[in-house]
Amino acid sequence: MIAGLKLHGGVVVAILLLLAFAPFIIDWIDKPFYLDLVTRMVILAIAAASLNLILGYGGMISFGHAAYLGIGAYSIGIPAYYGEYDGLYQLAITIIACGSFSLLTGYVCLRTKGVYFIMITLAFAQMMFFALVSIEEYGADDGLVIDLRSELPFGFSLENSVSMYYLCFFILLFFLFIIHRLVNSRFGMVIRGSAVNDSRMQSLGFPTFRYRLLCFVIAGVMCGVAGWLLGNFTNFISPEMMDWTRSGELIFMVVLGGAGSLFGPVLGTAAFVLIEEVLSGFTIYWQLYFGLFLVAVVLFVRGGLDGLLSKFSRSDK
Amino acid sequence: MALLEVNNLHKSFGGISATCDVSIRVEKGELHAIIGPNGAGKTTLISQLTGDLESDSGTVYLDGKNITRLPMHKRARLGMARSFQITSVIDNMSVIENVMLSVQAQSGHSFRFWQPVSAQQELTETSHEILVNVGLQSRSLHRTTELSHGERRQLEVAMALAMRPKLLLLDEPMAGMGSDESIKMIDFISSIKGGTGILLIEHDMDAVFKLADRISVLVEGNIIASGSPEQIRDDKQVRRAYLGDE
Ligand SMILES: Nc1ncnc2c1ncn2[C@@H]1O[C@H](COP(=O)(O)OP(=O)(O)OP(=O)(O)O)[C@@H](O)[C@H]1O
Ligand SMILES: [Mg+2]
Numbered sequence: 001m002i003a004g005l006k007l008h009g010g011v012v013v014a015i016l017l018l019l020a021f022a023p024f025i026i027d028w029i030d031k032p033f034y035l036d037l038v039t040r041m042v043i044l045a046i047a048a049a050s051l052n053l054i055l056g057y058g059g060m061i062s063f064g065h066a067a068y069l070g071i072g073a074y075s076i077g078i079p080a081y082y083g084e085y086d087g088l089y090q091l092a093i094t095i096i097a098c099g100s101f102s103l104l105t106g107y108v109c110l111r112t113k114g115v116y117f118i119m120i121t122l123a124f125a126q127m128m129f130f131a132l133v134s135i136e137e138y139g140a141d142d143g144l145v146i147d148l149r150s151e152l153p154f155g156f157s158l159e160n161s162v163s164m165y166y167l168c169f170f171i172l173l174f175f176l177f178i179i180h181r182l183v184n185s186r187f188g189m190v191i192r193g194s195a196v197n198d199s200r201m202q203s204l205g206f207p208t209f210r211y212r213l214l215c216f217v218i219a220g221v222m223c224g225v226a227g228w229l230l231g232n233f234t235n236f237i238s239p240e241m242m243d244w245t246r247s248g249e250l251i252f253m254v255v256l257g258g259a260g261s262l263f264g265p266v267l268g269t270a271a272f273v274l275i276e277e278v279l280s281g282f283t284i285y286w287q288l289y290f291g292l293f294l295v296a297v298v299l300f301v302r303g304g305l306d307g308l309l310s311k312f313s314r315s316d317k
Numbered sequence: 318m319a320l321l322e323v324n325n326l327h328k329s330f331g332g333i334s335a336t337c338d339v340s341i342r343v344e345k346g347e348l349h350a351i352i353g354p355n356g357a358g359k360t361t362l363i364s365q366l367t368g369d370l371e372s373d374s375g376t377v378y379l380d381g382k383n384i385t386r387l388p389m390h391k392r393a394r395l396g397m398a399r400s401f402q403i404t405s406v407i408d409n410m411s412v413i414e415n416v417m418l419s420v421q422a423q424s425g426h427s428f429r430f431w432q433p434v435s436a437q438q439e440l441t442e443t444s445h446e447i448l449v450n451v452g453l454q455s456r457s458l459h460r461t462t463e464l465s466h467g468e469r470r471q472l473e474v475a476m477a478l479a480m481r482p483k484l485l486l487l488d489e490p491m492a493g494m495g496s497d498e499s500i501k502m503i504d505f506i507s508s509i510k511g512g513t514g515i516l517l518i519e520h521d522m523d524a525v526f527k528l529a530d531r532i533s534v535l536v537e538g539n540i541i542a543s544g545s546p547e548q549i550r551d552d553k554q555v556r557r558a559y560l561g562d563e
Contacts, residue, residue: 181431184433184435185429185434186421186434187427187429189417189418189427189434192407192409192410193410193418197405197408200405200406202393203369203389203393204418204480205390205394205422205423205480206427207388207391211427214428260409
């Protein structure tokens with residue numbers, strides 16, 4: 001068991017170290033393109049980690065989580081369009097916009113269960129998608145180019161790609177830490193309990209709805225911050241960022257990595273982005289193979305990659 | 318004032334009355350047993366009391382307060398705890414975490430986001446004590462799915478008890494238990510008796526006659542008799558309707 005913990009923890013530590021030194025490693029091997037890949041991966045890992053909070057721990061299978069990526073991105077794009085580049089101001093808009101969208105939609109969605117919940121979260125995300133497609137002023141389905149990245153205090157510049165990367169990385173670490181504290185707190189006990197047996201939780205005396213709603217809002221805001229980073233990173237926003245396929249990909253990342261495990265989404269996102277990158281270089285039919293691979297993981301590896309690691313860990317004690 | 322006062326409670330499922338004009342009382346510290354054949358409406362009655370099911374008509378008072386239309390979680394907070402006939406525990410958690418949830422539910426709101434529950438002695442110590450009382454302490458860190466059927470039944474009761482209820486509703490706590498386990502459960506119930514009002518549903522007549530202060534007989538949704546164990550034992554109608562087929 002100790003050896004097992006070492007292996008499992010070892011892989012996590014190795015990945016975190018790799019990420020921590022990624023810009024130096026990439027500089028050393030002289031493949032600057034990879035920094036973009038890793039930055040995108042870290043941003044998606046933040047989004048996946050936030051989805052994992054509601055899906056993995058809370059049992060709320062949201063099929064509309066990419067909406068928050070989009071809202072976060074438009075919260076920089078639209079101010080930038082009017083010449084407002086203050087990063088903290090944009091971040092405040094992100095938080096308010098994602099907070100209210102998740103509060104309003106969550107209030108309705110969380111009254112449903114199972115497949116209805118999946119459908120209604122999807123429906124709200126699609127509403128947001130079509131709303132933005134229809135606004136000509138902000139580029140409709142062509143989107144908007146952001147000519148300057150957010151300006152941050154203390155002269156911290158996101159125009160430098162290494163600074164951009166480290167901001168993403170530290171936000172990922174920070175959010176993982178917050179999620180870790182949350183799920184082990186009293187609040188987290190209620191969330192995890194009602195994920196598997198909501199009516200028993202109510203009969204114990206928990207008004208579960210309000211806890212689940214707050215959890216839904218926290219996840220929405222976290223994903224909004226990922227969207228804020230994504231808009232900055234790509235210098236471009238479009239409704240496609242909140243396309244339903246993106247929501248599906250986020251679910252895949254969580255399930256692939258291991259729903260309900262803290263580092264699962266990071267593993268899942270890393271695997272997802274890397275495999276996508278490698279396969280798409282080999283064949284134009286990569287999505288087919290990728291799909292088959294995902295089906296295999298879901299069918300044969302309970303608990304995703306994280307589960308697989310712990311399984312190996314346990315058998316080598 | 319009775320601890321629990323139920324007046325003319327009624328519930329029908331698509332034309333079939335599961336409970337019909339049921340009136341019962343449970344006094345403080347009393348153990349009131351409800352017996353009746355399968356499908357008599359016993360579980361339905363309990364669900365109406367806890368708010369799992371909404372009643373068609375009738376009223377329920379707990380400690381003098383009308384709780385007929387309150388949601389489940391509010392009734393629980395007012396001191397009503399239930400154990401389920403079909404075990405219902407939180408299966409992705411350990412045994413002690415299940416009990417901790419019960420303790421937590423009764424100790425204020427849970428908008429507490431930072432401190433890990435495993436470091437909160439007011440939860441862990443109380444839960445440990447309760448597990449010792451029901452004899453599950455050696456299983457404390459196991460997942461609930463690793464427990465035997467009998468142990469899951471014990472956990473079910475432990476969770477209800479951990480809520481420190483005024484009124485405990487036990488729906489066939491011995492269902493499916495072996496005889497050793499049943500004896501332990503009977504001893505356990507008699508050890509907590511007196512401290513809290515108990516409404517017990519049970520098919521095992523030995524257990525019922527041993528534990529109950531009062532017995533009501535429910536047949537096809539109607540209370541056909543209610544009285545002390547001796548009165549029930551001697552009641553002709555009851556013998557014919559129910560005890561006779563033992
Ligand atoms: N949700 C439901 N929908 C429809 N009918 C129901 C429902 N729940 C119970 N019933 C019916 O109501 C009647 C009473 O059921 P109930 O479960 O209360 O009986 P019981 O006395 O607890 O029986 P047992 O001793 O088998 O547990 C039965 O005829 C049952 O089929
Ligand atoms: Mg029953």
